[in-house]
Amino acid sequence: MSLTTPVPSVHAPRSAKRSARWRVLRKALRTPSGIVGLTVAIGMVALGLLAPVIAPYPAEATDFGALLQPPSAAHLLGTDELGRDQFSRVLYGIGASVQIGLLSVLIAAIVGVPLGLVAGYFRRLDSVIARLLDVMLAFPNLILAVGLAAILGASAMNATIALAVGAVPGFARIIRGEVFRLRGLDFVSSAVAAGAGDGRVMFGHILPNASSALLVQITVSIPHAVLGEAALSFLGLGIRPPAPSLGTMLSNAQPFLQTAPWMAIFPGLVIIAITLAFNLFGDALRDALDPKGRRR
């Protein structure tokens, strides 16, 4: 009998691997919301990172000769009640927001992913962990973060931790669901049958196949964290003045809403832009991952 099976030639095995991984991203970027979201998000991150280079004034430099100035050539976004350049402060504020947002999501993922893996994989631990997550989810995220920040004290680090704690259940739940979905598939049984231990099955076989869902969760968690950071800073529980933050700028602007509305408008618009950008991109990714491939 003939055992030869025609094998279509493949020249670049590496490109195959990349195509599998990047297919979803490419599909997401074919939608307007995906491309706009990613562009704006990358732009915002770049602006934040480059703040020290771009900003025309130091973030905390006061100029008592130019208080509450409306936008002008000298001060693109006007000045605040201490004569600080709003444009420079917004740039530094973006940097702070993005940094706290990304860091808190990273911490949440590092804690939440193993928690979700363990909960989904070991049925006995699941009831305990699931209950714990339910309790955490029962608290509105912001209240939890405010409470934690109040206990830990106001600082950028503590705000990051508080926001991370609030985001952990989201990660754990997504991963737990993925484990449930994947655990029943034959390739997981096949790994067990091959002699793989629990660690190899979880991290070598289940987690790589949950990476797309994880990516989506990261993308949709970032805007929450950015918004949370702004809220905490607004309430005086985040970044401490005089260091610039979009939230504290909004808070400062309150008494001057009628006389100097630009103080609130520009930081507010930037918060909206960051949040919207990440949300749009996250939604596009999620749609691209949907195997039913609904096209709209």
Added chain:
Amino acid sequence: MAEQQNGDAPVLVLRDLVKHYQVPGGTVRSVDGVDLVIGRGEIVGLVGESGSGKSTIGKMAVALISPSSGSVELDGVDLAALPKRRVRAMRKRFNIVFQDPGSSINPRTTVGDAISEPLRIHRIVPRRRIDERVAELLEQVGLRPDTAARYPHELSGGQRQRVSLARALAAGPELLVADEPTSALDVSVQASVLNLVADLQQNLGFACLFISHDLSAIEYLADRIAVMYLGRIVEVADRRDLFERPMHPYTDVLLQAAPVADPVEQRGRERVVLRGEIPSPMNPPSGCSFHPRCPLATEVCRTTEPALRTVQRADGRTAQVACHLVGDDGVRAALPAESVPVG
């Protein structure tokens, strides 16, 4: 093909194996007291309708699910009673191939990684020789060595089943469970995969539990055949005996249900067609579980459950059957003749 060698201890012994699932509303008796022996180098076919518990037996045989009671003895060691760690160390000695080629290989790993995983886990060959061994295995299953760099989604169903076979055989197991390995494939590909299993078995000499609902595949491959109905084995016999003189009425009907290739013969065949569906394993019938559908059923069938017992045929060969109506010589009254027009 290798006969079961007398005096040589069997590879696998299933003893009074039971798997019950608790579900809302009752207990599903998926496997309800199964005894089966697989000799060294022997291919045993396990045949039955869907829902009869074939796959559950296969998964218990390779310790993927643990039995509710009973034992799975590999070379005399009861896997069900062994701690997880010890079972894991023994996994190089048995493995399984699944039905669905679409989901049985991790989509994120290359074919090479999939095949070499058992080698790496059990340290079968030194690290630097792994690629070499993978190429050997690929060639053994009729694939080109450069397939190692490919991903499962780039392969056809038949090619993926070959990869699964290579992976399952990588560590050199004594026992391979093949759970409907050809059922999801095109008919044309089925034959080549069946041939491959037969060739590999002959060259490597592993014992095989071949699970299928496809009688022709079983007939082609198996030395001995076990027939399942509703979680129990109703008949075990050598291949030729089973196909030529089925003892259990269910086996008889099952064989008659399989079509014959010759259309003229097929049209003229007398067949007994079963009425009704296979009963729910949640609420199996009293007595012999086949009695509601059996054309020969008597009072004793309704009340008393027949045990699987050994009978000796006139030609001296032994077989096992669970039916009140079969004598100790393996003979039973014929099924009532009934001509069924075939469209």
